Amino acid sequence: MNQLLKGICVILATPFDTKRDVDFASLKTLVDFELNAGVDGITLLGILGEVMRLSETEKHEVTKTVVNQVEGRVPVVAGTGASGTDLAIMYSKEAEELGVDAIMVAPPRLLKPNDDGVFNYYRDIAEETDVPIVVQDEPTTYGVHMSPSLIARLATIERVEYVKLEDSPTPLKITKIRNLIGDQLGILGGIGGLYFYEELLRGACGVMTGFSYPEVLVKIYKAFTNGERESAKDSFYKALPLIRYEAQPLVGLAIRKEILRRRGAMKTAVLRDPATTLDLESLRELDELMAYASKGHPDASSIR
Amino acid sequence: MNQLLKGICVILATPFDTKRDVDFASLKTLVDFELNAGVDGITLLGILGEVMRLSETEKHEVTKTVVNQVEGRVPVVAGTGASGTDLAIMYSKEAEELGVDAIMVAPPRLLKPNDDGVFNYYRDIAEETDVPIVVQDEPTTYGVHMSPSLIARLATIERVEYVKLEDSPTPLKITKIRNLIGDQLGILGGIGGLYFYEELLRGACGVMTGFSYPEVLVKIYKAFTNGERESAKDSFYKALPLIRYEAQPLVGLAIRKEILRRRGAMKTAVLRDPATTLDLESLRELDELMAYASKGHPDASSIR
């Protein structure tokens, strides 16, 4: 079993100012917020980070800022996938040079998805890089369905050490992958944490999600790994109203940025277009949900 | 506002025996189970009913059996969409003759989805039928994305009286539709009930889902319509662990059939292929979840 990534590897949003430029000051605040919450790893340039709406220069600067701010306290994972192999290698090498501890690589966009094309892409990237690779299994965005047997095949590539699952139902998929290759890959859950408890039960080594109350996930994970299952489950069930609310497609990103803003982790909740934004009803729903989330976890407000 | 459909319009699974034939005895038991739970309407031949895996003769017999068993106690809605307009009209007329109170019509499969094609399909069906039509907004299965403005346009067709939303995020979509046409359409929520509370807050007249503890949804809806919002929300939050578990794509149907079997509502949990079935871990997860669901709602076991 690989040991670098485990527990809560939170995915960072990318804060923007009101002119939609990257707000690097907020980015540092956000990193501190997550570290104070006790997360075990920091992931940047994921879908939540609006990676597809950042320029190459911005991605470079975001990576540099995060690596510097984290200062080695937890591992840093950068998203470096691309629609072409050469580009993905370029992004991966660049991230490596900036000091990230691992890279999360989304599959290439393929007009006709096929296993060999996906395999060769990961193999070629692995040959050119030196840090562990997290395979990003995200069919909704990238259009590539990875079967458990394809994932098992990817695990034969040196340095492909983790898979991050966004292919629901994740609990069943964890079991299928482990039936094929045991602990050969570390498996990180996803789906916004909606099945985090079941993912842990089935052998996930952690979760990668941008849930806006990371300290809650930290608490669940600690209880679970301490053998306090009932306590872990209780905390998980109490977190579900908000986890579920954030798990909504399209608008989930806006919800998270608004909560992070309210919690002081970033200055604005600005998104880059095309974006789905919150309506007035959403803001009222958030009032209720945040009150509930804070009640369940009285320490929440003191994170920062 | 239309008054026929409101509250909990439960969607029926189609019970099969071990030879995968329709189990009509269980179908009657299932209808009784749902009526005993206090549901406000019964929907058959939806995706949960494995409608795409039933022959025309089976669909006819299932409809007849359900209509007879319900005996007019609540409205019965039958799914009658098809990949062609003529076929949808044929199915709709047949359902009408068998005595259903409304028809739920899925959009046609279109190689290149377009608003006019969708509009003409509903208009032509409405011209040939006499019962209210529920537009089934289900992009995942049928590949048709209906914008709020298309739905508003469909609402101009006589007898198009309801829309059933499976296009997440449903809360935002409800508000958008109501901003365009107010109460002109009754809006039924979906997504397995995962946003039922927010859907009600935003003006949904009910929900169409096959959640396996219908009495819980009934309780939430009654509390909500009685103005006891906090109570409704409490019950809703307590139901979330299971609602969320059933909301998993692919395997959700197997989960529901297994719970309905355990609760005595049908004899087997058999699915027609290609199906995603439960693994051993799923069965153990269900033990925990059902214990929790029953604890929260002590009356659950006495439904039948």
Add this chain to the structure above:
Amino acid sequence: MNQLLKGICVILATPFDTKRDVDFASLKTLVDFELNAGVDGITLLGILGEVMRLSETEKHEVTKTVVNQVEGRVPVVAGTGASGTDLAIMYSKEAEELGVDAIMVAPPRLLKPNDDGVFNYYRDIAEETDVPIVVQDEPTTYGVHMSPSLIARLATIERVEYVKLEDSPTPLKITKIRNLIGDQLGILGGIGGLYFYEELLRGACGVMTGFSYPEVLVKIYKAFTNGERESAKDSFYKALPLIRYEAQPLVGLAIRKEILRRRGAMKTAVLRDPATTLDLESLRELDELMAYASKGHPDASSIR
């Protein structure tokens, strides 16, 4: 190499009258038209046959009519795929009882396409039927991408004897399949005949298409199998303007029905909705293209 299907296995349109009912008289005329053109096989209930817009009763009657009209002069292949395994088995057995010589089976619709699901579907159908099976590789309509290695795996199932390719580029795919399994499967080309010459060069045993001048394809195939390659190629190139015109997505079906009507093979060019119909410009384009097609092949008008 299997010997039942080879050469021009024309796909039949389904003629409708002006009330959109199946026009069985025209169906018989159409069968005669195709047989007079010298086709080597007749395929019914394909996409061109608007199979998804026919009721089960209509499919039954169409199959019966065609089998009777052909009277064993050439093999008859019926499309019997369905969105569920049990339904596909039911349709397949029914077609078999009506006397078809082979069945063409489209893959099931899968929310998450996967090789095992597709394999099990074909295996289960093959176990319940007795005639040769043609795997219909049509990703555009059915959403299932079959890799050459999946097709090779399907070829291990007894009675899976042919594959009909609609997955462009077909020439490359033919070579890939043959590199894996040689002549174990008979390969029928598609794409409206647009790559018929290259498909033959690479080892296809024939083509399945509904091209409206079947006698032209017959001539090309005969020349090719007689070793007269240049002559085959000349005829093919001369047919390309019309082949290409019919190969347009969405409107191709309307084009073919209109040409068949003009050639006397059916009484109307009526389509079932939702349909893309011809505009005035299309009708004028057809005048030119048919004049060209007839000039190149002076015998065309005497087919019936």
Add this chain to the structure above:
Amino acid sequence: MNQLLKGICVILATPFDTKRDVDFASLKTLVDFELNAGVDGITLLGILGEVMRLSETEKHEVTKTVVNQVEGRVPVVAGTGASGTDLAIMYSKEAEELGVDAIMVAPPRLLKPNDDGVFNYYRDIAEETDVPIVVQDEPTTYGVHMSPSLIARLATIERVEYVKLEDSPTPLKITKIRNLIGDQLGILGGIGGLYFYEELLRGACGVMTGFSYPEVLVKIYKAFTNGERESAKDSFYKALPLIRYEAQPLVGLAIRKEILRRRGAMKTAVLRDPATTLDLESLRELDELMAYASKGHPDASSIR
């Protein structure tokens, strides 16, 4: 009617050397090759240019090189679409500063395509740029289906002056758009030229494609605009065997690069991965097709 773009606006491939770096010397040769063929415009950074596999720096350098090499002899159009509005604006402004005459803008990738999202994207880009915009209607790659009425709505945006159609059937779509807005938009055909003659008949002002014998398209267009329809049609029909061969999905790019290499327009036919490459049979097929293409057009070999 807009007058900047008309006739043959050829799309450039991006030449790579054997290390897969951009081969700028070949890029200049390629530009000369196209200008010698008599094209009316040069389009770069399209799908054929493997734009999704180029870094931002490479895109910058490619644009600069092409603009310099063309030296104003024909208009230069650069592809500047992106998955986010801000990024598309950035790319568009950069291209403008480098001296392009127009920008071709692909739609943004949208999880749930919707007309308003697409409209706002183009409106925002148009507000920030000063050159004419070509809307790239390419649903296969970008997943956005633009209805004729959406295109008519986009035409109300200042500087949206052209639409380039890759949404088959293009002839019908041209007529539908013109029925809505007449000549308000210049319409450029696509689909590899496969329906070029019909596109011209229906009012297209030209074609944007990377066909490897541009001089043939030039000849067809000149004959057509000179009123010599029969001659235009003859030349078009003679070009169809190769046009059709290049129009194959996935492998079309490899075919064109190989022909361009053979014709001396670039040094290698190297593609960036993931790529579909030519097999031995393809190379033999190309021998035949190029011999035929050259025979029909004896001047072909003297282009450079």
